[in-house]
Amino acid sequence: MSILNVMWSGDSAFASVHKVHLQILAQVEPATTINTWLLQGSARGCVAKIGETREWHLSSNQLKGKRFWKLLTLWIQARFYHALNQSDVRVLLLDGLGTARALLPVLKKLPQLRAVVLFHGATRISAADRKSLSRLPASQLTLAAVSQTLANALEADLQIPVITLRSALDPLGFRSRLLSREQARARLQLPVDSTPVVGAVGRLVGKKGFACLIEAFAEALIQRPQLRLVIIGEGQARAALEAQVNQLGLRDKVLLPGNLDDAATLYRAFDWVAIPSLEEGLGLILQEAVMAGVPVLASELAVFREQLAEAGCYVATEDATAWSEALIQAFSVASVSVAAAQSTVLSPDDAWLDFSQVARRLLSCSE
Structure with missing residues (x-):
């Protein structure tokens, strides 16, 4: 069978x-x-x-x-x-x-x-x-x-x-494939020094909120001029996002490398991962970032609170000012502590065990 x-x-x-x-x-x-x-x-x-x-x-x-x-x-x-x-x-x-x-x-x-x-x-x-x-x-x-x-x-x-x-990833397998910070930054052609970098991953479509993120990033640069932004993904909104980047004069600050087969190995290139989605069924990017030891800024969505509870850093959806303030504040806190707290709440090992058990039961040919 x-x-x-x-x-x-x-x-x-x-x-x-x-x-x-x-x-x-x-x-x-x-x-x-x-x-x-x-x-x-x-x-x-x-x-x-x-x-x-x-x-x-x-x-x-x-x-x-x-x-x-x-x-x-x-x-x-x-x-x-x-x-x-x-x-x-x-x-x-x-x-x-x-x-x-x-x-x-x-x-x-x-x-x-x-x-x-x-x-x-x-x-x-x-x-x-x-x-x-x-x-x-x-x-x-x-x-x-x-x-x-x-x-x-x-x-x-x-x-x-x-x-x-609830979808989950094998923590051991996922972490074993991660590149080091230096390797990941070299892969993305980013400075391998202490330059602060915000990362985002997802399809380039409206509901992912990347236009808001770019606008917020431009505002944050006034106080954090060393910031860089990388958005990995591809989609129908690419032309509009590229035009926005050009209009804001951010071509040297924002990188849109398209789809990368090894995107899941690159999280350690980032100091923070931003997820400005307007809606999500789950958001595996959140789990991947947390398992990589990178703290997450996420939209104020119930599905993100379901996973990170009070350890999450939440920002109002489609509010560029709020996102700008959140980006500025992110680099004023101990990001290592935030990442550790988020990992404790997400509990990837327990999540993977629960996921595996439910998946086996659902797909059992003997049911």
């Missing part, structure tokens, strides 16, 4: 989602076979391409049944049915609501299969979604979310139980 990992897209922009699935699937019994479907995109950009990987090359319009593709929805579902019926798959790990919309109608005809739908962030749920999710019995469908905050919100909306599978 095997598990099928179904991803919405193989695009590198979904790297954080890929990483979560990779961590979950690493917990299954060694004898279990795992294969992957990519509904969109290529396996080339997907770190969660586990086992035999099938690329379906479907567009968003095809998957969502938009325009004339609505007429071919049953044809696409028939292809899914045939592929599943010919396999020994018993458990499917589905990446979010979009993937569930495409696959759950098929599962009604395959009662021997069980699906786990993993929600990575807030999503718009329609009446049709509620109906679809309620049609399958609890023995065949499990809903899970990457944080307690997200699980509570989904449960209130759907009126269906949602399990919390």
Whole structure:
């Protein structure tokens, strides 16, 4: 028997989602076979391409049944049915609501299969979604979310139980791959001296709040002229962010290196990590930074308080003045003490143990 990992897209922009699935699937019994479907995109950009990987090359319009593709929805579902019926798959790990919309109608005809739908962030749920999710019995469908905050919100909306599978990383494995401060700074072409550097990691999209961070950084430079800012990631907002950097005269102060495959090894290049997101399902960047021993400044979001409680340093979302003040203040405190307190509260070893146990239970082929 095997598990099928179904991803919405193989695009590198979904790297954080890929990483979560990779961590979950690493917990299954060694004898279990795992294969992957990519509904969109290529396996080339997907770190969660586990086992035999099938690329379906479907567009968003095809998957969502938009325009004339609505007429071919049953044809696409028939292809899914045939592929599943010919396999020994018993458990499917589905990446979010979009993937569930495409696959759950098929599962009604395959009662021997069980699906786990993993929600990575807030999503718009329609009446049709509620109906679809309620049609399958609890023995065949499990809903899970990457944080307690997200699980509570989904449960209130759907009126269906949602399990919390708070994503976590193996602390020993993660730390073993970290570069030293000098190595990480050299990789990013930063000064290897004591120059203060703020780091950020994430897709370059509006909801990540990087425009606010750049504005705040420009204000902070008035009092902290030695500061540097590095934002690792790629996305549709790149042109706008580059224009903002140029307009503020920050080309020598702000680095936008794009997607870096080794981004998770570079945290020690930073003195602080900023997470100015407007919303997050969990925010693995927070966990990675804390495990690297780097203190975090984060938006005032419930999901961040869930992880860091009173040890967190929180800033109002989309408030450039507040972020500027927070950046200035950050370099006036003992950052080592802040990082240690955040690590104690996050408790990465315990979080990893809890995550591993829940993941194994959810994906057990014997359930």
